[in-house]
Amino acid sequence: MLDSFNQTPFLHGVITIGSFLLLTIGLIGALSKKNLFKIFLSLSIAEASLFIYFIGMHFEVGKVAPILSKEVDKFSSNMVDPVPQAMILTTIVIAIAVLSLALSFVINYFKLTNNLRIDEMDELGESR
Amino acid sequence: MSLIYFVVIPLLASFLTPFYKNYLKYISIGVNLLLLFLAIGFVSSAPLVENIAFDSALSISFVFDEASAFFVILFISIMLIFSIYNLQNENRKDIFILSNILLCGVLGLVLSGDIFNIYIFFEIVSIVAYILTSLNRDKQAYSGAIRYMIIGSVASIFLLIAIMSIYINIGTLNLVTIGERFGSMDLNIQFLILLSLFIGFGIKAEIFPLNFWVVDIYQASQNRVNALFSAIISKAYIFLFFHIAYTLKIEPKFLLFVAIIGAISFAISELSALSSRDMKRIFAYSTLGQIGVLFIALSYGNITVVSGAIFLIALHSITKVMLFFALDILKDRFNSVKVDIFGKFSSIFLLLIFSIGFLSLLGLPPFGGFIAKLTILKGLASLEAYMMIGVILIVSLVEAVYFFRLLALTQQSSQKELIQIPLLKKSVLAFLATMIVYFGIFPNDLLGVCQNVASSLLAGAGNV
Amino acid sequence: MIGLIIISIFITLITLSIFIIANRELSHSVILFMGFGLGSVILFFLFSAPDVALTEAVIGTGVSGVVLLVTLLQIRGRELKK
Amino acid sequence: MNLKKEIRIETIVVSLVISLMTILLLSILLNFDVSTTNSLGSELLNINESTTQSANAVTSVVTYFRGFDTLGEVTILFLSIFGISLGLDNMNKKSNIFSYENRLLKIGVEVLFPLIILFGFYIIIHGHLSPGGGFQGGVIIASGFLLMFLAKNDDFRLNHKIITLCESFSGAGFILVGILGVLLADRFFGNFLPLGSVGDLFSGGLIPLIYIFVGIKVSAEITALVEYFIRIKDVG
Numbered sequence: 001m002l003d004s005f006n007q008t009p010f011l012h013g014v015i016t017i018g019s020f021l022l023l024t025i026g027l028i029g030a031l032s033k034k035n036l037f038k039i040f041l042s043l044s045i046a047e048a049s050l051f052i053y054f055i056g057m058h059f060e061v062g063k064v065a066p067i068l069s070k071e072v073d074k075f076s077s078n079m080v081d082p083v084p085q086a087m088i089l090t091t092i093v094i095a096i097a098v099l100s101l102a103l104s105f106v107i108n109y110f111k112l113t114n115n116l117r118i119d120e121m122d123e124l125g126e127s128r
Numbered sequence: 129m130s131l132i133y134f135v136v137i138p139l140l141a142s143f144l145t146p147f148y149k150n151y152l153k154y155i156s157i158g159v160n161l162l163l164l165f166l167a168i169g170f171v172s173s174a175p176l177v178e179n180i181a182f183d184s185a186l187s188i189s190f191v192f193d194e195a196s197a198f199f200v201i202l203f204i205s206i207m208l209i210f211s212i213y214n215l216q217n218e219n220r221k222d223i224f225i226l227s228n229i230l231l232c233g234v235l236g237l238v239l240s241g242d243i244f245n246i247y248i249f250f251e252i253v254s255i256v257a258y259i260l261t262s263l264n265r266d267k268q269a270y271s272g273a274i275r276y277m278i279i280g281s282v283a284s285i286f287l288l289i290a291i292m293s294i295y296i297n298i299g300t301l302n303l304v305t306i307g308e309r310f311g312s313m314d315l316n317i318q319f320l321i322l323l324s325l326f327i328g329f330g331i332k333a334e335i336f337p338l339n340f341w342v343v344d345i346y347q348a349s350q351n352r353v354n355a356l357f358s359a360i361i362s363k364a365y366i367f368l369f370f371h372i373a374y375t376l377k378i379e380p381k382f383l384l385f386v387a388i389i390g391a392i393s394f395a396i397s398e399l400s401a402l403s404s405r406d407m408k409r410i411f412a413y414s415t416l417g418q419i420g421v422l423f424i425a426l427s428y429g430n431i432t433v434v435s436g437a438i439f440l441i442a443l444h445s446i447t448k449v450m451l452f453f454a455l456d457i458l459k460d461r462f463n464s465v466k467v468d469i470f471g472k473f474s475s476i477f478l479l480l481i482f483s484i485g486f487l488s489l490l491g492l493p494p495f496g497g498f499i500a501k502l503t504i505l506k507g508l509a510s511l512e513a514y515m516m517i518g519v520i521l522i523v524s525l526v527e528a529v530y531f532f533r534l535l536a537l538t539q540q541s542s543q544k545e546l547i548q549i550p551l552l553k554k555s556v557l558a559f560l561a562t563m564i565v566y567f568g569i570f571p572n573d574l575l576g577v578c579q580n581v582a583s584s585l586l587a588g589a590g591n592v
Numbered sequence: 593m594i595g596l597i598i599i600s601i602f603i604t605l606i607t608l609s610i611f612i613i614a615n616r617e618l619s620h621s622v623i624l625f626m627g628f629g630l631g632s633v634i635l636f637f638l639f640s641a642p643d644v645a646l647t648e649a650v651i652g653t654g655v656s657g658v659v660l661l662v663t664l665l666q667i668r669g670r671e672l673k674k
Numbered sequence: 675m676n677l678k679k680e681i682r683i684e685t686i687v688v689s690l691v692i693s694l695m696t697i698l699l700l701s702i703l704l705n706f707d708v709s710t711t712n713s714l715g716s717e718l719l720n721i722n723e724s725t726t727q728s729a730n731a732v733t734s735v736v737t738y739f740r741g742f743d744t745l746g747e748v749t750i751l752f753l754s755i756f757g758i759s760l761g762l763d764n765m766n767k768k769s770n771i772f773s774y775e776n777r778l779l780k781i782g783v784e785v786l787f788p789l790i791i792l793f794g795f796y797i798i799i800h801g802h803l804s805p806g807g808g809f810q811g812g813v814i815i816a817s818g819f820l821l822m823f824l825a826k827n828d829d830f831r832l833n834h835k836i837i838t839l840c841e842s843f844s845g846a847g848f849i850l851v852g853i854l855g856v857l858l859a860d861r862f863f864g865n866f867l868p869l870g871s872v873g874d875l876f877s878g879g880l881i882p883l884i885y886i887f888v889g890i891k892v893s894a895e896i897t898a899l900v901e902y903f904i905r906i907k908d909v910g
Contacts, residue, residue, distance in 0.1 A: 005595030005596055005599070006593065006594055006595045007595075010595065011594075011595055011598060014595070014598060014599055014602060015598070015602075018602035018605070018606065021606055022605060022606060022609055023285075023692070024689075024692050025606070025609045025610060025613060026609065026613075027282070027285070027692060028689060028692075029609075029612075029613035030278065030281075030282070031282075033613065035618070036274060037618055037621075037660075037663070037664070037667070038613065038618070038621065039278055040277075040278075040281075041612060041613070041621055041622075041625055041660070042612075042613055043278070043281045043282070043285070044625070044656070045609050045612065045613075045625075045628065046285055047281075047285060047288075048628065048629070048632055048652070050285065050288050050289065050292065051632065051636075051644070051648070052605075052632055052635055052636075053292065054292045054295075054296075055635075055636055055639045055641050055644060056635070056639055057292075057296050058296075058639075058715070059638075059639035059640060059641075061594065063640060064640055065640040065641065065642050065643075065805075066719060066730070066731035066732055067642070067643075067729060067730045067731065067732070067804065067805065068729040068730070068872060068873070069729075075719050075720070075722055075723050075731065076719075077716060077719075079719060079731070080639070080640050080641065081713060081715030081716065081719075082715055082718065082719060082722075082731040082732045082734075082735045083295070083301075083713075083714050083715035083718060083735055083740075084295065084715065085641045085643055085644050085732045085735075086732055086735035086736040086739075086740055086743075087244055087295075087740075087743075088641075088644050089643060089644055089647050089732070089736055089809065090248070090736070090743050090744065090747045091288065092644070092647050092648055092651055092652050093647070093651060093747050093750070093751060093809055094248075094251050094747060094750050095652070096651050096652065096655055096656050096659075097255070097750050097751050097753070097754035097755075098251070098255065098277070098281065098284075098754065099656055099659065099660075100655075100656075100659045100754060100758065100899055100903070101255065101258065101259075101277070101754045101757050101758060102274070102277045102281075103659055103660065103663045103903075104757070104758040104761055104902070104903075105258075105262060105270050105273050105274050105277065105761070106274060106663065107663055107666050107667070107761075107906070108262075108265070108270050108761045109267060109270035109271060109274060110666075110667055112266070112267040112270065113267050116667065118274075118275075118278075121271045121274075121275075123267050123268045123271045123348075124268060124271055124272060124275075124344040124347050124348055125344070125347075126403075126404060126405065126406065126409070130856045130862060132852070132856065132862040136849050136852065136853065136862075139745075139749060139845075139849060140846060140849050143752070143841075143842050143845035143846050143849065144842050144846050145842065146835075146838045146839060146842050147842070178861075178862075179861060180741075180742050180861060180862045180863055181738055181739060181740075181741055181742070181855075181861060181862065181863040181864060181865075182725060182738075182739065182861065182864070182865075183861065184721075186714055186717055186718060186721075186739070187739065188740060188742050188743070222756075222760055225756065229749065229753060232749070236746070244740075244743060245740075245742060245743060245746070248743050248746035248747065248750070249746060251746075251750055252746060252749055252750055252753065255750060255753045255754060255757065256753060258757065259753065259756070259757035259760065262757070262760070262761065263760070265760075265761065295713075295714075299712065299713025299714055299715070299716075300713070300714050301714060302714075323691070327691070337687070641732075642805035643730070643732045643733070643805045643806070643807070645805075646805050646806055646810050647809055647810055650809075650810050650813045650814060650817075651809065651810075651813055654813065654817065655813060655816075655896060655899070655900075658820065658900060658903070658904075659899070659903055662771060662903045662904055662906075663903070665771050665772075666771065666906060
């Protein structure tokens, strides 16, 4: 029973279902919550779920990190794919840059209007 | 010489800003001119591929074919006009730093042949657009920027899903290789990837169900920034959308679906423009309508229709830049963008500019827009797509209603105010108007170029 | 063993994310979000991606935690003053 | 237009799309196999040792094979900080939002600060040998500055000229290394330095050089970011 838990296809199934649940929670939160702060938190969760999915799908049981050390002294096919890791490294930094820019906009908007709710943002629209 | 300079030189210019703070505007113009000469120099050796870092099919590559060459030259020249227009009354440096990085981003988007690299440039362009939206620093600007960021983050999430699914299933990021291996994938996965790509790029290319946010963003930002949005950013994404669509060799059925969406987009935007009382919103709706036409035309994989669409892209960029600059001058004077400012100014020059712009957008002779729409309709007729022709013609009538209503407003006999336009801005506007008339009367050169561009676009990324 | 650990971390993450979104108190959400980051760091480490784990720990959880908390403090300060 | 209505429609649409995608994924999952036999990553792993001599394959992908992505990423960070700085004015007249006095922290930070900076540099220059690199090390250095802000309150002020100079020098240096590659090795980011042998500090060709530039740039930028966010309280 426990052995089947450690099989790679089973783990991939767990990772897919889990991270897509996280993505769903994040996106639905982003589009149904009214608080700006919560919206950006939800979007971060959605992005984080994608990172987990992508790294997880390239992990197989028994493979080691693509870094040489005392135990591993040769690059071989027994290593995890390095490209997804490099891509996710890039994407994490982009995510934090976007998040901090968004939060600075939220702060500035809040200073001007004292409002944090997206359904009360009525500055734009057809002028009467 | 290397293709990388298109991306690296504007980037270097904005990184080194602290050293020449006071001369930044001249440096930006110099950079734009340099890139323009570089692009023209590259045109003759057109199908060109360059690998970055190491010489192998595995590296990131830049592809310079006829299609990307056309868009590169278009974007650089519009950016040059934008810089010249901003030369006079601009004391702040931000707009030049941002426009340099924007140029780097769109050129990267157009040239890059690697899908993750495209994602990076996608984010650069998005972030520049967010910052440009917030430039006014009032509550409208921040409100618009926050909305833009929410919707933009959703777009980048979907694009990431597509890229990840592609890499997991076929283990490559190179566009050409993706195009080769795409058909061998499971059909469900193909559908998933296409759906994510459609949502990700569709939000940015401002196509119908995903464009509800665009008009608010236009209203929130400055007029000259709107010119950049309308002429550069949305055009870059449209190019990318169809570049990827034709590279993946997706089925004509899906493209027909895109064309129908384009028609709906065209109709709904022009109808919404009728009830609007705000100039910026009207122009934004008109931009969305033209994007609808472009989606109709580009998704029929016929060379005549597509070359008409390419012609329309060039003409629409020039026209919208001109109209937004003219609106900017009115905004400076009256501090309002309501429709009634049209009854208040008295300036033959501006009236001429607005009429040329409106008539060209409507597609009346002897202006450039006429040739574009004529070519598109001719091509559609040869394909016997009479429904689309009907939609385009009927909706153009709606477009005519509000443009002529605007022009009629200028003839009202209320008290008029004389407007002084600075010489530099005047000459920029005059130059743009001349271009529109010139392409309307002598379209053959540009049409010939457009045909080459169209065949290169239809062949996708793997044609080199 | 690794399968059980991964499943339990996923369950934790999903519970945390529901709490982050459903919670009425913003400061609780931020603290839970940092917990979420920690969970994903452990996952990355288990997936033999130490580089990503280090980056997520330092950038995804550290810097974003600071930024989120400071934003919250700003908003709170204004609300209290009002 | 009523925004509330729009958001509700969006929510429904997105939920539908997501549920569709989830169903698709579950159907895919039943006959799923990852084909890593000839993916980009495995081929890069094969040529890694001969082309870069770096012990950390992730580092060589980030800085060398896909170094151009890293340039874009650094640009995004620069842009984001620039955008934040546009929304602020008179940084010098603002004070810290965390304002409390703590003697222990004040004395402790004198010892800790150099150690943190040193650790950050260690992470940066060992990027090609062990996990870590420019981004991580840069943020660690920035966290040292964060500690200074917290401990010393308003007594510790950054010299913004130095920060902008660091940013522009490292950004320009990054690009110039690439352009040197065009001139000397015929390709942007082409390697023109000796490769060394795996495991040495001086190995990997361009990789340590690029990571040092990235580290300086990231540390300067994250420090500025943290300062912008922390120092926003109006005085008085």
